[in-house]
Amino acid sequence: MNVYNNFARSTELLARAKKVIPSASQTYSKSYRYYCEGAAPAFIERGEGCRLWDVDGNSYIDYLLALGPVTLGYCDPVVDAAVECQLRKGMVFSQSSPLEVELAEKLVDIIPSAEMVRFVKNGSDATSSAVRLARAYTGRDLILSCGYHGMQDWYIGTSENNLGVPMAVQSLIKTFPYNDAAALDAMLQQYSGQVAAVIMEPVRTEEPAPGYLEKVRALADSHGVLLIFDEVVTGFRIALGGAQSHYGVTPDLTALGKGLANGMPLSAVVGRSDIMQLADEGAFVSLTFGGETLSLAAALATLDQLQKRDVFTHTWSLGNRFYEGMVSLVTRMGLNDVAYVAGTKIMPGLFFKPCGDASANDVLSLFQQEVISRGVLFLGVSYLCASHSEGDIDFTLSVFEEGLAKVALLKQGVPLQKLLRGESYRPVFKRNKT
Ligand SMILES: Cc1ncc(COP(=O)(O)O)c(C=O)c1O
Structure with a gap:
């Protein structure tokens, strides 16, 4: 060796x-x-x-x-060919590309919670968009979070790396432990009427205990709180439809990222139409590069290959x-x-x-x-x-x-x-x- x-x-x-x-x-x-x-x-x-x-x-x-x-895999020939082909047509345009529609329809087909889709670039964009939409939908500010959700102020204030995050923002998020439905229940009762959403990684370094994710879903419903799955890691990695299809628990909104395009930078927030529609009614989710075509072409090829192979x-x-x-x-x-x-x-x-x-x-x-x-x-x-x-x-x-x-x-x-x-x-x- x-x-x-x-x-x-x-x-x-x-x-x-x-x-x-x-x-x-x-x-x-x-x-x-x-x-x-x-x-x-x-x-x-x-x-x-x-x-x-x-x-x-x-x-x-x-x-x-x-x-x-x-x-x-790195340098997958099919994905790379799709990117090269798109490169010759253009990377970004002045209006939307048809690839956005094609890929959004594909995600609606494969992700149980997806009725509408918005493409962004990083996992942090996707989780932040989901949180904004949840706050807009419920008219509440507080977020209960479990796991890692990216670099934006709303989340990173929960970590020790919170320099530069205003205290006012830090006060709008509380964390709860994984696999402990009783703890989540207690927090939902403590902050009754204030919580917009529960956001969590459905699985990371520990399997969900039997019935845990179902219980989280039921708790969110009984408190009128939205459930967001952060599937930035688990999406396209543990099953084509993510952890939600693997464990059979459907959230209201989902953040997807990482595995969507075999390495090209693309992420998405997906979810119920009545919530997602707020992105057209004042809940701002928009990026210059949201519809960048090389990543969209890579994602279409990646999803196709994940299924075919x-x-x-x-x-x-x-x-x-x-x-x-x-x-x-x-x-x-x-x-x-x-x-x-x-x-x-x-x-x-x-x-x-x-x-x-x-x-x-x-x-x-x-x-x-x-x-x-x-x-x-x-x-x-x-x-x-x-x-x-x-x-x-x-x-x-x-x-x-x-x-x-x-x-x-x-x-x-x-x-x-x-x-x-x-x-x-x-x-x-x-x-x-x-
Ligand atoms: C579960 C989870 N959510 C969100 C993010 C943030 O994604 P990004 O680094 O692409 O912004 C990460 C990044 O590792 C992650 O693991």
Whole structure:
């Protein structure tokens, strides 16, 4: 097995980037602070299928998939051809393109909550639009939120990264814990008559308990509150119709993003016509690039391919293999007190606890250092795409075994300092505890 130890070009670029780019990256979760700085790449040159090549020529099986957008694979030939074809006709026009109608109709067909659709660009645009529409519809201001919903003021005030968000705005959102219907019920009673919407990620690192999402739906209804599913991650990733079709619970509004266009920047707010129609009656949802055609063409091709290639059967099967493989590795290596597998099987997560003199973040960094040096790019939750194969999963599990063997050394008392070559993981985004 190759062991990469040359990150010279990444290191050089990183030094330059630190001078001109805060966090040295446009997206916090792609920043060097999330990887074992010095023993990991910081810059990627190209991708193909499920693989990435860093600027030093090292290649990786990628389980980040650009933080979720890539559902088919990097440089998918069908999607790329659709984009190239559209490029020759024009990227943006002075009026709407017919692609908007075609794609909106397609989303209405496949997303249970979608009766009308508005295209925006980022997940944050989609969640913010949904929240504005909910406030407009109910005439109330308060939002109850669970999960991550993006960078806009209305949400990010709930996190520790709330500098610059006015207190008045921060006071209009409260967070509630996942999988705890009683807690949500209590909050809805406490703020009775003030809540516009409950917004939540339907699933992330924990499966919904049986009946939980149904109970949330019923609670929202009984309090006259709108239910918004933030499916920016789960849409087009756990099923074509998202978590709402997978779990059979339909929200009033849905924010979609990431996986819609296999990497092209496109997101959407979709939902009940009577609410969505308010975007035509004063609830402002409009962007110059909302109807940018390359992304629309990419989305149409992506959705078509996701259906034709039966991608979700493939990714669920791989996810199952990956999840079960990790569970059995952790158990076989006697590491259940240090490492655990969690999440929904199509997005399996491997997480760590403190061990010896190492914090949970240190253990993650050590594991990451070892698997990255053997050609696997990993951060915790793994996404799977059409291009991953059973062979990739089996190879990854063999790499994980070597990574866990280093974690076992920590458990045996070897100091972290002797094992970790780079800097430990230092996340930028910090959630407030609910
Ligand atoms: C669940 C969820 N909602 C919203 C967002 C915000 O999306 P974006 O970063 O595209 O604005 C994210 C981003 O990671 C997300 O994970």
